[in-house]
Amino acid sequence: MQNPDAIVIGAGIVGASVALSLTNAGFKVLVIDRGAVSSGTTGAGEGNILVSDKDPGPELTLALRSRDLWFEMQEDVGDAFELEAKGGVVVARNDDGPLMKLSSEQSLHGVAIQKLDHALLHELEPYLDQRFQSGVFYPQDAQCQPMLAAAHVIRAVVRRGGAFISQAKVTKIHVRDGAVTGIETSQGNFAAPIIVNATGTWAGELAQMAGSHLPIAPRKGFILVTEPTKKYVFHKVYDSDYVANVASSDADLQTSTVVEGTRAGTILIGASRERVGFDGSMNYEILRRLAAQATSLFPVLRDVQLLRAYRGFRPYAPDHLPVIGEDAKVKGLWHSAGHEGAGIGLAPGSAALITDAILGREQFMDPSPFSPARFEKVLS
């Protein structure tokens, strides 16, 4: 494919979603990645499609729409993503006041909630430590297998006339008269009037190649995987500290507990957050902390073995909002990046915003809070 209508750089779930939505709008799309499908942050996550961890505001609006689009995307593609509306259970470790207040506010903005007393909480999660007194159930929270989803979505793009090239590293982005005209890669050169930067944690590097910039930095996280067990964890269960940690800008290590079962029978345990650049080294102290926190929620996990741990880099923007829209300086260069730990959940919604903007169609929300131009104001 020498002259596609659009080139999407990045074959994670964000790039795959944009590619599908542009393809469905009639564009001939070329997807390229310097590695394989899901070889970056998509391959290092839990498959979170969450509304529960977001304060009322633009990200919640995006998350709610995007969550529904996940189910539409699976139906459209026709392959199973292990997509499951399993629901989230948030428990308060200490004072439940902040959690109850947040959930009440969320319920005014389209989030379905059910406040749980001790009996209801333990009915939903029978293996949860009895000392947890209350919680909130979020039935809209869902989970998928993100690597599987990205692979199926890109396959659908190719089936519908698009193309995918792996192991193609972008070496140059051509800009003429302030607009992109094409790219050079290790697998050949391609011309297109639209280029979508869906390179996640590496999106700043790519923007720079086009003579622009995005302040996106890595925020490292570890996840533990247990052996397959009998079903001990029925929902996505996390403690309410998680919400505070997600929103924090602290560079130091933070850990909060997120525990959930997968279709394969393993249990995933997260989540740590650190800003240590692209340092991918293993840290046993963090793994110990995550394991200890998980067993404090589910004591039964003390007798379960860990199979492995993996880590990845969330694409972090200074204001914790994703970057979705056309570049402030370079015409035809669109960004969908910087989704931090919410990229799986927010991918199809972000894709819809981009495609509708390119086509000049009405968008489901005001995308200006996500505008790449917001960083220009800070600089000048």
Add this chain to the structure above:
Amino acid sequence: MKEKITFTYNGDEFTCESGQSIAAALIASDHRELRTTRFGDEARSIFCGIGICFDCVVVIDGVANQRSCLIEAKPGMKVESTP
């Protein structure tokens, strides 16, 4: 000559040299299949042999998910395939 030991696997007696892993002992006796997959019911055996892949897990004296490639066979051990 190393000492010979005997353990049981799914009720059958197996004899091996002391120091051999359970997986090594079973393979030496031409017994390759250690379990079947949970969803596809396909046969699984020793794959990596160094404790990473967890393909060779068995039940040892009632404790599930033990890696037969790492654990030494001991006299009287009761080994069963993962149900």
